[in-house]
Amino acid sequence: MIRLHHVPQSRSMRVLWLLHELEVSFEVVLHPFDKSLRSPDYLTLSPAGRVPALEIEGERMFESGAMMEYLCERFPDAGMGRAPGTPDRMAWLCWLHFAETVSQHCAALTQQHLMLREDHMRSPTVMKLEAARLAKCYDAIEARLSTPIERRDHLLTSGFSAVDVAVGQAVYMARHFRTLDDHPEVAAWYARITEREGFRQALPEEGSRLYPQPFYPVPAV
Secondary structure (H helix, E strand, O other), X not given: OEEEEEOOOOOHHHHHHHHHXXXXXXXXXXXXXXXXXXXXXXXXXXXXXXXXXXXXXXXXXXXXXXXXXXXXXXXXXXXXXXXOOOOOHHHHHHHHHHHHHHHHHHHHHHHHHHHOOOHHHOOHHHHHHHHHHHHHHXXXXXXXXXXXXXXXXXXXXXXXXXXXXXXXXXXXXXXXXXXXXXXXXXXXXXXXXXXXXHHHHHOOOOOOOOOOOOOOOOOOO
């Protein structure tokens, strides 16, 4: 039995998307993004009171990158991982964990724009810096997709994998704060991967979105 504890439009979305790509049987437990994640029962699943949490065959996991790595190893026939010793293994590991770099900047901007309710609590300077850091992350993805030697359709030369899921979901969140207008290869890659049925199945239902707005502009400093 696989059970994913999920808040829509959070890091748990990357695990949900991967589970759909793996085409395995699983359950989803939806949680609101509130203090209920600090309840004693939930803390037994995720000791820091965050999503995702994953229950699998009586064991528990609480880090999304680790979940993705483990699930790819557990279900290798789906082709979402790259095994030790294969040519793309090193790149697979690097890009899988690069998703968290993007997500950290998204988390800082989410706090500034959504969690701090009053304008005097927000910092336009922090918002501007974090949005600029997202652009630097886009630069890295753009360079990966458009090397002088070849253009890649996916982050790995060997094709679509869990790293496109992980980084793609991070970019899905990042687009709320920084557009892809200046990164054409990233935009084309993002359009390709989000046409997949697995991505569509991982999207939040209407009324359950963490981000009420599609875009949050940087305020004037």
